[in-house]
Structure formats: structure tokens, C-alpha cells
Amino acid sequence: MTQLKDKAPLGKVIVITSGKGGVGKTTSAAAIAAALAKRDFKTVVIDFDVGLRNLDMIMGCERRVVFDFINVIQGEARLKQALIRDKRLDTLWILPTSQTRDKDALTKEGVEKVLNELKEQFDYIICDSPAGIERGAQLAMYFADEAVVVTNPEVSSVRDSDRVLGLLASKTKRAEDEGAEVKAQVLVTRLDQRRIDAGEMMTIDDVLEILAVPLLGVIPESTAVLRASNVGMPIVLDEPSAASRGYEAAVARLLGEEVDTQTERDKKPGFFSRLFGAPA
């Protein structure tokens, strides 16, 4: 059974977003949710990509979907019925989305209602945003307390991330109601050190200089990611790899821990340690 803490659940909403498609949002949402659940936080990961359901495959529960997020929003099923419990971690749950409907099935009121209900039960609510900056992506970020902006060290991805950071600062409930910003941090994924060394890919320093937000973590390009997706295993639950260590370190920083940069890279410790400031 879930180890429910005596105190009230944290109820923190974190959106995984990017603007550009295919940069690693779903991979990251699954990994971050699983890493939080491994640390005994009761965690749910929600698929906001209506019509292009993929989180269920990455989490390996695609055969068990009965009801989804949209059914709950439209009152056709209870939240309890749509939540799928992970078979590996009893602190981890997934709320799949609909494969047959479109983004218009999401309403701001419906999303808020579901998130409020989830906040009463879960410590972390991880929202896997669709690509783009349209309705689906805006609803995924609207109620967030924090944001992880997934970026590849590549011009169009960085440009889109900048656009998304602008939206996070203006088009979210926090920004509108309290004038407080959603805390945004950048997660650089698919980093290819050989191409950086060859001068073909921007460095993390370059990306951070342009985006001017804190760095949550760096995930190297890794064959382990494809393997994990083949078998439906969030990367941090599969065999240890450079990518899984990257996600574990990112989640430690998300929780405000100071991370020994040695854990994510065996080489060049000095190179990484200067990129991460002390956690706020």
C-alpha cells in the first residue's frame, strides 16, 4: 500500500514543457515522476497531449487504459477510475489522456477541477505538455507551480523555449492572480558532448546565457532512452545509465538538494560544477 504520510500531501503541480516537439518532454515527465515516486513521494503523471496519447506507452501501461483524463473532465468517469497505478512503484500513478478526442475537449475549468482533486491526494502532479504554444500547451502550464523547460542545444529548440518562458511568466494562473512567476528551470536533453567538442553543438553555457534561467539538469544523448521506451520503462527504473543518473540528479535539484555533479558525469567534474549554482 502507499505509504501515506501523516501530513497533508504537498500538492505541487509541475509542468514539463518545451514549445518545440520531440525534444524529450514525455521521456522527462515519466523519468521525473518515477524518480519522485522512488523517493516515496506520492506522484501522478498526467498526459496533456490529447489525441496523441504516448505517455501510457512510455510508462508501460498502455494495455490497462480504461478511462482517461477527458472522461473525467466530461463527467463520464470518476478520477479514481481513470488513475492507473504503476505495477513497479506503488507511489506512482498515471492519468492517461484520450486517443480519440481533440484538444478542445480540455477546458480550463475541467483541468482545474481535476488538478484540485489530485492535489488533495498527491505530493507531485507532473503534467506532460503537448508540443506547441496553443491551447493544449497553455492549459498544461496554466495551473503549474513550477516548470521544467526541456531544451535541446539547438537553435529552434532554444528559441521555442524562450517563447515558452515568456508564456510561463504571463499566461499562468500564478502570473495572473498573484503576480508571482512560475518557477522555471531548464533541463537540457540529448546533449552530445562529441558534437560540442567538435564545435557543432552549442554548449550548456551558451544555452543558459541565452535563456537566463537556472539549470535543472543535463541529460546526455543515450541509447538507454530508446531501450527503456521499447519496454515501457521510465528510464530511472531501468538499468542505470548516464541518462538515468542525469534525471536522478535533476530531481534531487528539483527538491532543493545540492547535487554532487560527479553523480551525473564521470568525466570533467569541473566542467559541470561551475554551471550549477547553489540551490535556492
Added chain:
Amino acid sequence: MSLFGFSFRPRRAKSAKTAKDRLQILLAHERSDGSAGPDYLPLLQADILAVIRKYMEIKEDEVDIQMERNDDVSSLEINIEIPSPGPDKSVASTPLRKRAGLG
């Protein structure tokens, strides 16, 4: 599975095969569900509840529906908690089986 019964990189071969198998099962269901869509489930649930309510009082919260899709058969399991007059609650289990490919 390897053509030769062995492989130099068994792990990798295995994960690609797993990916293909998972997709084939999933897509067979998604395609056959077609126009009926997975959306028949809310209606099915409502109908089943209505029938059972003719005979006893149950709450919507006490219905649990589980699905497991496999390559030949899928199982849909509906568990309804029935309040019993005694101190213990009895649970009626109604596993419905449907053949894959029928939508």
C-alpha cells in the same frame, strides 16, 4: 526472438522485439475499436449500473473497472462493491471477456 536462437546482443534485440509486440497489440485494439471507440466504456458502465440498481442500491464510487489487453483475448473486469446487511462487505465480481478484434 532471434532467427538463430541466440544473439550477441540479446538485451538490445529483446527490447526491439518487445517494442514491436507492444505496438502490434495496442494498434490492433485501437484500429478495431474504430468508430465505436474506447468511448463505449462510459456507456457500458452506465448501463451495467442501471441494471444492477434494479436489484440493489449501489454507489457509483463502488465500481472498479480494470482492463487488460492481450494479443488473443482482452479482459474487462468490473468489480462492484455491494453493501451487505452483515458486518462484512461482499464483493461481486463480473469478469466480462471479449474477443480481440470485435469492436
